[in-house]
Amino acid sequence: MDLKREKDQDTDVEKITAVLLKSRTGEFDLESILFLKLRGLGIHDLGCIGECMNLERLDLSGNNITNLGPLAFLRLLSVLNLSANRISNLEPLRSCDSLQNLNLAGNVICSTDNLHCIVSLRKLENIRLKDNTYNYSNPVCRNSSYRTTVLEMFPHIKVLDGERVVGRGSDLYQLCKDIDDTIKAGLYKNGQLTEHPDCKPWVEDNYWEMKRSNNAIIEEAYKQFNDVLHECRLLNNRATHVISQTEKSMSLKKQPKQYAI
Numbered sequence: 001m002d003l004k005r006e007k008d009q010d011t012d013v014e015k016i017t018a019v020l021l022k023s024r025t026g027e028f029d030l031e032s033i034l035f036l037k038l039r040g041l042g043i044h045d046l047g048c049i050g051e052c053m054n055l056e057r058l059d060l061s062g063n064n065i066t067n068l069g070p071l072a073f074l075r076l077l078s079v080l081n082l083s084a085n086r087i088s089n090l091e092p093l094r095s096c097d098s099l100q101n102l103n104l105a106g107n108v109i110c111s112t113d114n115l116h117c118i119v120s121l122r123k124l125e126n127i128r129l130k131d132n133t134y135n136y137s138n139p140v141c142r143n144s145s146y147r148t149t150v151l152e153m154f155p156h157i158k159v160l161d162g163e164r165v166v167g168r169g170s171d172l173y174q175l176c177k178d179i180d181d182t183i184k185a186g187l188y189k190n191g192q193l194t195e196h197p198d199c200k201p202w203v204e205d206n207y208w209e210m211k212r213s214n215n216a217i218i219e220e221a222y223k224q225f226n227d228v229l230h231e232c233r234l235l236n237n238r239a240t241h242v243i244s245q246t247e248k249s250m251s252l253k254k255q256p257k258q259y260a261i
Contacts, residue, residue: 012042016049038063046070060085061103068092082107083128083136091117101126105161106136112149114140119153126159 013020016038018030025033030051040062049058050073057079058071065085071077072092077099084106093099094117102118105128109115118124127150130137140146150160158166 013038014042015045016043016047018048018051021048021052050074056098061106071096078123083131084134088114090114093118094120096121097123099124103128103131104138105129105131106134107138109138109140111140112143112146112153115150115153122156124154125157127154127157128159128161130161132162 021030021033021036022028024038025036027033030048031053033052033055035057036049036052036055037059039059043060043063043065046060046065046067047070049055050070053073053076055074055077058074058077059081061081061083063085065082065087068082068087068090069092071080072095075095075097077096079101080093080096080099081103083103087104087107088109090104090109093102099118099121100123102124109129129146129150130141143149147160151157151165154160158164
């Protein structure tokens with residue numbers, strides 16, 4: 001996994017410090033940092049991350065974070081990746097008014113009640129609590145009504161767990177999903193693929209073959225077309241013969257004359 005590889009390459013960092021941030025970004029002033037990636041460093045304490053007041057995109061995935069307190073100062077943060085940590089309390093995110101994209105997959109959020117504190121974030125469009133690609137999830141996702149409840153809590157979001165729920169493409173996605181579910185329900189019974197020997201083709205075997213009409217006008221058109229086609233073939237044969245004779249004649253003219261001695 002990418003997170004594991006990155007962690008192997010870096011020494012574990014328990015706390016975020018100004019020195020770490022400056023070395024990672026090359027910025028001398030913490031307020032100048034706009035994008036920050038601190039994946040898989042073993043971070044426990046967010047330290048002075050709150051001093052990056054103008055931070056817009058932050059990746060803290062694959063760490064050991066439990067307390068999000070310092071993130072409350074990041075009012076301009078729009079994209080936040082907190083996947084694969086040990087987070088259960090989202091309260092500090094309440095003040096992140098600019099947040100649009102939030103990834104919480106692979107944490108320990110046990111109930112949708114833990115999400116109430118971020119309901120007021122009106123710009124939030126994309127929420128992820130589970131990620132099948134990396135097999136990340138949260139205990140809350142095991143609830144059968146999880147998806148419905150989250151969509152009711154956040155009626156303005158466009159994407160949930162990587163699946164578009166509103167906007168362009170959402171209707172097509174839902175349609176395809178419904179069709180797949182219907183097909184699977186009909187094909188499988190008790191986990192076994194069921195056969196349907198009485199299934200018949202949608203159309204007859206000769207359905208796609210062109211059928212000639214009995215209409216006299218169409219019959220006459222067929223006849224005229226065949227006559228014209230025949231004439232074209234004759235003309236083509238004549239043209240081929242003329243070209244062949246001409247080429248033969250020209251080749252003879254180019255040959256040098258020979259005289260008998």
